[in-house]
Amino acid sequence: MHYYPKPILDLIDCIAKLPGIGVKTGERLALHILKSPKAEAEKLARSIAMVKEHIRFCSKCFGLSDKPVCDICENPARMPHVLCVVEQPADMVAIEKSGAFRGRYHILQGVLSPMDGVGPDKIRIRELLDRLHEEKTEEVILATGTSLEGETTASFLSDRLKESGVRITRIASGVPIGGDLKYIDQVTLKRAMEGRYAL
Amino acid sequence: MHYYPKPILDLIDCIAKLPGIGVKTGERLALHILKSPKAEAEKLARSIAMVKEHIRFCSKCFGLSDKPVCDICENPARMPHVLCVVEQPADMVAIEKSGAFRGRYHILQGVLSPMDGVGPDKIRIRELLDRLHEEKTEEVILATGTSLEGETTASFLSDRLKESGVRITRIASGVPIGGDLKYIDQVTLKRAMEGRYAL
Numbered sequence: 001m002h003y004y005p006k007p008i009l010d011l012i013d014c015i016a017k018l019p020g021i022g023v024k025t026g027e028r029l030a031l032h033i034l035k036s037p038k039a040e041a042e043k044l045a046r047s048i049a050m051v052k053e054h055i056r057f058c059s060k061c062f063g064l065s066d067k068p069v070c071d072i073c074e075n076p077a078r079m080p081h082v083l084c085v086v087e088q089p090a091d092m093v094a095i096e097k098s099g100a101f102r103g104r105y106h107i108l109q110g111v112l113s114p115m116d117g118v119g120p121d122k123i124r125i126r127e128l129l130d131r132l133h134e135e136k137t138e139e140v141i142l143a144t145g146t147s148l149e150g151e152t153t154a155s156f157l158s159d160r161l162k163e164s165g166v167r168i169t170r171i172a173s174g175v176p177i178g179g180d181l182k183y184i185d186q187v188t189l190k191r192a193m194e195g196r197y198a199l
Numbered sequence: 200m201h202y203y204p205k206p207i208l209d210l211i212d213c214i215a216k217l218p219g220i221g222v223k224t225g226e227r228l229a230l231h232i233l234k235s236p237k238a239e240a241e242k243l244a245r246s247i248a249m250v251k252e253h254i255r256f257c258s259k260c261f262g263l264s265d266k267p268v269c270d271i272c273e274n275p276a277r278m279p280h281v282l283c284v285v286e287q288p289a290d291m292v293a294i295e296k297s298g299a300f301r302g303r304y305h306i307l308q309g310v311l312s313p314m315d316g317v318g319p320d321k322i323r324i325r326e327l328l329d330r331l332h333e334e335k336t337e338e339v340i341l342a343t344g345t346s347l348e349g350e351t352t353a354s355f356l357s358d359r360l361k362e363s364g365v366r367i368t369r370i371a372s373g374v375p376i377g378g379d380l381k382y383i384d385q386v387t388l389k390r391a392m393e394g395r396y397a398l
Contacts, residue, residue: 015243018228018232032217033251045245051207064203066204096202
């Protein structure tokens with residue numbers, strides 16, 4: 001690969017390191033960026049810098065935000081007493097797209113995975129318990145994935161929350177077992193949300 | 200798509216605009232960049248800026264370079280009297296990888312395409328003719344693609360160069376008809392280079 005000038009090799013290298021992108025696609029994209037208008041390339045570079053600089057975690061739900069508290073947590077039109085617990089920000093976005101939920105979210109930023117050394121103190125469970133207290137939550141919908149870890153996390157949370165007296169529900173298994181929430185189609189997600197059952 | 204904070208939406212948008220990348224992959228890559236170490240993301244952003252800032256065309260061969268004259272044109276070990284004419288920088292790189300050619304290149308930066316209004320004055324033919332004169336070229340290898348436009352360009356150049364007395368060759372049609380040079384495997388390219396015939 002020493003056939004391009006160094007700045008191009010550096011760019012190919014950076015792009016090829018992204019997940020699911022190899023050297024061939026890296027070469028193709030680097031040459032595209034090289035040919036595209038300067039303003040467009042600058043916008044891409046700036047967007048990358050902006051994301052790293054301005055995105056933080058919402059101090060309430062731990063989703064992604066460019067403000068201390070995110071739009072959903074701040075929105076008075078969202079039901080304040082129903083919390084939907086998900087693994088990752090992308091899972092929250094998938095549920096939002098389905099339009100089946102009008103409450104608020106809590107993003108765990110992970111799942112319990114004893115094999116990988118991820119215990120309850122490594123994900124945002126403490127913060128969830130604090131919120132139930134402060135926000136007078138009436139229902140917690142457990143919308144972690146249906147993978148082994150997702151199921152384990154849901155049943156761990158169910159046990160942990162039982163004594164709080166809050167209604168605990170789990171999204172229905174319209175979601176195929178073993179699936180990753182963010183790749184599920186919106187109709188299935190809507191079904192799962194509607195078919196949730198008490199634990 | 201109004202479910203992510205604006206800086207993330209901007210980044211997804213920029214990535215999704217790249218050729219062959221859609222919104223789904225844009226989302227996946229944007230979230231990866233968000234999670235990756237800051238130094239890595241900065242390196243990517245900087246690489247994009249560097250490429251736009253430092254890459255220019257070599258003043259001799261019109262390939263990509265970060266200096267006024269590129270490494271290959273400056274390399275005294277390359278045969279100075281054999282020129283390989285290609286459409287694009289990526290085609291040159293494909294031939295370099297095959298290791299079948301030790302001369303120098305001339306990058307046309309396009310092909311003749313009357314349908315798209317690309318005539319002889321829109322690609323670097325004038326500059327090729329000047330080089331033949333200045334560099335005492337003995338052989339010109341026409342290594343444009345085997346698409347209709349590539350073949351047309353090769354035969355146009357062949358006619359145009361005939362009177363110069365230079366030996367004119369065309370890479371052998373080991374390259375499948377309709378193919379794009381930069382995607383051909385190295386063995387086929389090597390065969391095509393070795394099997395070149397006089398026009």
